[in-house]
Amino acid sequence: MKTEEIIEHTLLNIIPLLQSEGNWEPHAQKELDAYITLHFPDGDIQFDAEVKQEVRENILRTIQDLNRTYPNFLLVAYRIYPKYRLLFQEMGINYLEANGNAFIRKNEKLILIDKFPTIKDKREETNRAFTKTGLRVLFQLLVDNKNLNTNQRELAEQAGVALGNIPLVLKGLKTAGLLVNKNKFGYQWTNKEEAIEQWINGYRTNLKPTLFQGKYRLPKDKNWREINLPNEKTRWGGEPGADLLTNYLRPEKFILFTDLRKNEFIKDTRLMPDPNGEIEVYETFWETRNEKEGCAPPLLVYADLIINGDKRSIETAEIIYDRFIQEL
Structure with missing residues (x-):
């Protein structure tokens, strides 16, 4: 789901519950997605918002950093599991969830809505890079950049997987937009931090x-x-x-x-x-x-x-x- 779709879906569910009005526009800073303004009878509150499809362990650090940087930070997410909602409440991180759950502590106002079940996940087609075998290979690539340029046989031995898996995993990483060809025999990361986040998510569910x-x-x-x-x-x-x-x-x-x-x-x-x-x-x-x-x-x-x-x-x-x- 696209960023603007998540925002619109969330505001559509949240606004009636808050008995307020709301609007949004794209953010001027590249690291954030939107300005979101909630209009209350006693005054408006404008937030610097980051939008996520889903909250998992691998993005908690990013969210915490943004919350420190922006005093009016707000997380908007299509899906936030209950344990993360509790963690955000403990950390004082404002959030809106697409299903109608919300936590806002701002301008002497406290709003807590925590009664709606998390929207169920629709599983996407499996990418071979994030199977238990692919995650072993991805780990070796992440812990040593030299492995991006090593031969496939050596990489397979390090990861403890069959040689035939390596091209499938590399293809999956390219499909996910994490790797690009650097030359005939090597690769480079497009966004290594994102690759680490995705590895952690896969490790938690598929490998560990x-x-x-x-x-x-x-x-x-x-x-x-x-x-x-x-x-x-x-x-x-x-x-x-x-x-x-x-x-x-x-x-x-x-x-x-x-x-x-x-x-x-x-x-x-x-x-x-x-x-x-x-x-x-x-x-x-x-x-x-x-x-x-x-x-x-x-x-x-x-x-x-x-x-x-x-x-x-x-x-x-x-x-x-x-x-x-x-x-x-």
Whole structure:
């Protein structure tokens, strides 16, 4: 759905509920989409609006940055899932949702409408770049720009996928508008930040669930830093990975990646399976290179913090993005 269609659809549903009038026009700043003015009996409120088809973890950082930059910021979205509505309310981010939900705190006015179900998603035709196989390949491209110019056989080996998948994934990335040909043998990003956002969204829904190995518990006499990591492909992700990278976040949720089979993993780490355990264990899916000892790649740590979606995770994710991911 186009930007103007989302705005018109949203205002059509919201205006009667607010008992006001409203209008919009394109925004003068390229990073925003529209000026939206709501006319109330006690005065008008004009917003600097960003319009999104759907709110997912991968755009939370962008929304938060815009909210800091523009005092009259407003998010307009066709679809906002309940947990994100609650998060925006906590962060004080004004929003309008196309179904009629709204949160506005401005000019001593508080409006909260939170009673309409999220509009259901209509699945689009599958792009091979965002299947579980394609996401493995996309990850290798994102963590090392040199892979944009490597031969397809080497890229397939790094991603752990069959060679025949590579041209299909590259075609999918070009179709999505994320890659263009640089020369006969290489590619370049059109918008790497957007590629990262789309990878995180795909990782959350299509890849991460397939990697889950089970839950384990920490020994009562040890903290997570004392757990033996038996090889280079057993590494902390999520919150403990973030603590290793930033020394900023005290972990409450634990993610560990490994390529070991269950019996080997238990023997070497001394962790025991427990359906209520604190540690979620996932299969390693990347090639180890130039990473901080004991820590998954920063992009993967960042992704799991974004997926957490709580305020402290988002704050730490911003630190990791600025220190480690912008330079990728």
